[in-house]
Amino acid sequence: MNAGVPPGRTGTRAVNWSAAVVVLVLALALPALLPAFELSQAGSAVYLALAVLSMNLLTGLNGQLSLGHGAFVGIGAYTVTILVSDHGWSYPTAFVAGALLASAAGVVVALPALRLRGLYVALTTFGIGLVFPTLIQRFSSWTGGTGGKPVTAVYVPPSWLGLDIAQYAYVLSVLVLAVCLLVVHRVKGSRAGRLMQAIRDNDLVAEGFGVVVPRVKVATFALSAALAGLAGGLFALQHRFVSPGDFGLTMSIQLFVGMAIGGSVSVAGAVLGGMFLEYVPEVTERVGVPALYTPVIYGLVLALIVIFAPQGVVGLWHRLFRRRAAEVPAEPRPRTPELAVSTEKGAE
Amino acid sequence: MKRNGRTLATTVPALGLVLSLTACGTTVSLSSTSVTGSGKIDTGACPATATTAVTADTLVLGTSGPLSGTYAAVGATTRAIQAYVDVINEQGGLRTKSGTKKLRMVTLDDQYEAGQVQKNVHELVEKHGVSAVVGLVGTANAKAVQPYLNQQCVPELFPLAGSASMLSKRAPFTSMTSTYVDQGKAIGEFIKRHHPHATVAALVQNDDTGNDAMLGVEEALRGSDIRVVAKESYEPTDADVNSQLTTLAASHADVFVDLALSVKCTQSLSLLKPSSWRPAILTDSACSAGAVAAAAADDVTRSLYRTNVAKASSLAYGGDPDFQLFHRALESRGVNPGDGELGWLNFQFALAAIANADPLSPVGIAESAFSLPEDAPIGFLEPGIKLSSGLGTAAIGGYSLDKWDPAHRQFVPTGEGPVPVS
Numbered sequence: 001m002n003a004g005v006p007p008g009r010t011g012t013r014a015v016n017w018s019a020a021v022v023v024l025v026l027a028l029a030l031p032a033l034l035p036a037f038e039l040s041q042a043g044s045a046v047y048l049a050l051a052v053l054s055m056n057l058l059t060g061l062n063g064q065l066s067l068g069h070g071a072f073v074g075i076g077a078y079t080v081t082i083l084v085s086d087h088g089w090s091y092p093t094a095f096v097a098g099a100l101l102a103s104a105a106g107v108v109v110a111l112p113a114l115r116l117r118g119l120y121v122a123l124t125t126f127g128i129g130l131v132f133p134t135l136i137q138r139f140s141s142w143t144g145g146t147g148g149k150p151v152t153a154v155y156v157p158p159s160w161l162g163l164d165i166a167q168y169a170y171v172l173s174v175l176v177l178a179v180c181l182l183v184v185h186r187v188k189g190s191r192a193g194r195l196m197q198a199i200r201d202n203d204l205v206a207e208g209f210g211v212v213v214p215r216v217k218v219a220t221f222a223l224s225a226a227l228a229g230l231a232g233g234l235f236a237l238q239h240r241f242v243s244p245g246d247f248g249l250t251m252s253i254q255l256f257v258g259m260a261i262g263g264s265v266s267v268a269g270a271v272l273g274g275m276f277l278e279y280v281p282e283v284t285e286r287v288g289v290p291a292l293y294t295p296v297i298y299g300l301v302l303a304l305i306v307i308f309a310p311q312g313v314v315g316l317w318h319r320l321f322r323r324r325a326a327e328v329p330a331e332p333r334p335r336t337p338e339l340a341v342s343t344e345k346g347a348e
Numbered sequence: 349m350k351r352n353g354r355t356l357a358t359t360v361p362a363l364g365l366v367l368s369l370t371a372c373g374t375t376v377s378l379s380s381t382s383v384t385g386s387g388k389i390d391t392g393a394c395p396a397t398a399t400t401a402v403t404a405d406t407l408v409l410g411t412s413g414p415l416s417g418t419y420a421a422v423g424a425t426t427r428a429i430q431a432y433v434d435v436i437n438e439q440g441g442l443r444t445k446s447g448t449k450k451l452r453m454v455t456l457d458d459q460y461e462a463g464q465v466q467k468n469v470h471e472l473v474e475k476h477g478v479s480a481v482v483g484l485v486g487t488a489n490a491k492a493v494q495p496y497l498n499q500q501c502v503p504e505l506f507p508l509a510g511s512a513s514m515l516s517k518r519a520p521f522t523s524m525t526s527t528y529v530d531q532g533k534a535i536g537e538f539i540k541r542h543h544p545h546a547t548v549a550a551l552v553q554n555d556d557t558g559n560d561a562m563l564g565v566e567e568a569l570r571g572s573d574i575r576v577v578a579k580e581s582y583e584p585t586d587a588d589v590n591s592q593l594t595t596l597a598a599s600h601a602d603v604f605v606d607l608a609l610s611v612k613c614t615q616s617l618s619l620l621k622p623s624s625w626r627p628a629i630l631t632d633s634a635c636s637a638g639a640v641a642a643a644a645a646d647d648v649t650r651s652l653y654r655t656n657v658a659k660a661s662s663l664a665y666g667g668d669p670d671f672q673l674f675h676r677a678l679e680s681r682g683v684n685p686g687d688g689e690l691g692w693l694n695f696q697f698a699l700a701a702i703a704n705a706d707p708l709s710p711v712g713i714a715e716s717a718f719s720l721p722e723d724a725p726i727g728f729l730e731p732g733i734k735l736s737s738g739l740g741t742a743a744i745g746g747y748s749l750d751k752w753d754p755a756h757r758q759f760v761p762t763g764e765g766p767v768p769v770s
Binding site for chain 2: 035036037040041044084088089090091092095133134137138140145146147148150152153154155156157158168171172175176178179235239240241242243244245246250285290293294295
């Protein structure tokens with residue numbers, strides 16, 4: 001079954017899968033365990049994790065930096081809001097439309113970015129993040145402009161599930177995230193994933209081996225933007241209100257921070273990143289740090305992570321775990337980026 | 349190949365499970381709830397806590413505002429509210445129809461993001477069990493939580509927002525002090541009174557703030573001899589309003605209705621300096637005293653009037669005890685009084701609603717908020733301004749058009765009395 005895979009690695013894989021299943025079951029049990037407010041926080045962590053996952057795919061796997069992913073989340077959120085509220089679409093079809101539209105926007109952004117590398121791609125996407133709230137205001141007859149737009153429809157669960165509307169929204173969000181994690185995990189180990197990683201590690205060498213670099217880069221951007229759009233759909237489902245301020249540069253930068261902290265090459269890192277973004281501001285406030293200093297704490301944590309755990313919390317965990325389990329032969333370590341920033345060479 | 353097959357074998361069933369679970373829900377349009385009958389809220393759909401009177405010595409209230417982030421300066425309104433709570437508690441508490449109550453204000457930071465406001469309001473209601481949410485800042489933020497608060501039957505008392513779309517008989521738990529439409533009406537009435545045959549040029553921010561106010565101006569001017577000869581709008585995100593001002597100046601209209609917000613208001617006044625156009629200028633609360641002062645355009649602003657409701661002028665109200673209390677409270681807490689006027693005034697409305705509530709329950713407070721008596725103790729309100737009551741209307745029934753005093757850099761009442769709008 002696992003011919004060619006070292007026994008230690010098979011065991012680790014089994015443990016990882018078991019842990020993933022346990023976490024999923026626990027997450028799905030939360031509606032029965034948590035009061036409404038804590039559940040809504042958990043729901044926010046879920047869509048943030050999906051948005052961070054979309055960054056992991058783009059940056060961790062393919063080495064492209066984005067500082068404007070909040071815009072793709074916004075496209076998904078606004079698409080779902082407009083289609084459900086104004087055109088009577090059902091939520092599932094609106095989710096698909098939101099993901100497709102965000103994906104199309106991703107392709108539009110990726111095409112000019114093909115001629116650029118590293119921080120220059122980041123600057124291009126930064127522009128997208130900057131201009132998105134303006135676009136929302138330009139099309140105010142559809143989007144509600146600065147005043148925002150409420151979602152005037154709810155997604156009611158079937159009675160046999162025994163869940164209320166908020167609980168159902170949470171459960172669906174968890175399931176969507178779980179599938180997306182699985183998809184990205186599988187993509188990572190697939191031929192397509194190896195092509196992405198080859199480009200990340202050295203695009204000239206990849207091209208020399210016959211990889212069609214532009215095609216892979218655009219496809220990765222499209223898939224990443226689709227995941228971000230899906231995260232936006234979950235935002236609309238949970239919050240039932242969208243406004244330009246929710247998808248500005250702050251969100252884009254937060255997603256970047258979440259990715260760096262969780263670990264840009266690990267799907268589990270996306271979950272940790274989402275939880276960090278949702279819960280850390282609250283924890284810092286609880287210990288008496290004024291909200292004004294939250295960005296400073298973000299910056300400090302980010303600096304510490306870059307210095308001491310460049311592969312994020314998940315990378316740090318693996319390092320510590322491997323040190324302890326010294327008797328287990330270490331698996332050959334592929335060259336992975338720490339933060340993708342460090343692998344890039346700048347514009348040519 | 350084998351790997352791809354395994355990928356499909358695990359991914360496809362998982363996707364199928366999620367799709368089937370996702371598809372089994374039903375998308376249902378929200379219908380209006382909590383309709384009213386004869387001034388009382390139908391509490392049939394409310395949770396039990398909404399109708400339960402507060403018997404404890406302390407009343408828990410909640411607020412959310414931008415205490416950090418890009419718009420942290422706007423958070424002065426939130427800090428003004430906290431300062432007011434401290435003053436009330438130092439004085440022994442708030443006298444209500446259910447006895448004197450100490451106030452506990454739960455204040456959360458939202459960085460002026462609607463999503464965060466939603467989270468905060470959920471926390472205030474579900475975790476802290478607040479009896480009312482007061483002084484939210486910004487139209488989008490206040491609108492974002494309106495459906496939730498009306499569903500939970502928790503009053504959303506007097507947010508710092510002016511969109512008339514928030515006032516509805518189907519949202520009885522939302523109350524507002526003023527709307528931009530009403531301010532526009534007051535400007536229109538003022539023009540009719542002082543410039544009955546004037547030509548008007550208008551600069552409008554293309555959002556609820558500007559469009560609502562312009563709607564009010566045009567409504568008030570309908571049927572008069574006054575003509576709007578030029579109207580220019582700009583997007584809130586535009587860098588400047590240069591081209592708009594060039595067009596408006598070319599109209600040489602008698603009156604300039606300047607409905608630009610904050611920095612754009614400063615720009616618009618500043619841009620008039622090099623031109624020969626010197627119209628009478630009328631603006632609303634979107635253009636603060638600070639914004640006018642920053643233009644440093646004394647020559648232009650000699651005939652500038654702004655809708656006003658608070659006792660903000662030290663020249664006119666320096667000896668007034670409400671003005672003095674306001675200044676003392678804010679200055680002692682390091683808050684610039686000029687930034688906290690509306691927060692203070694709106695919270696005074698909220699306190700009046702709470703004091704007058706009978707019973708002192710969330711539903712009782714909401715009913716009290718839309719039926720404030722004319723003699724409600726709103727000491728920081730400019731004299732002569734009548735209160736308006738009823739569902740779907742703002743609480744302020746008129747506006748003073750105060751004149752800009754370039755020497756003292758503040759708006760000063762003209763002594764003419766307020767313009768009624770409802």
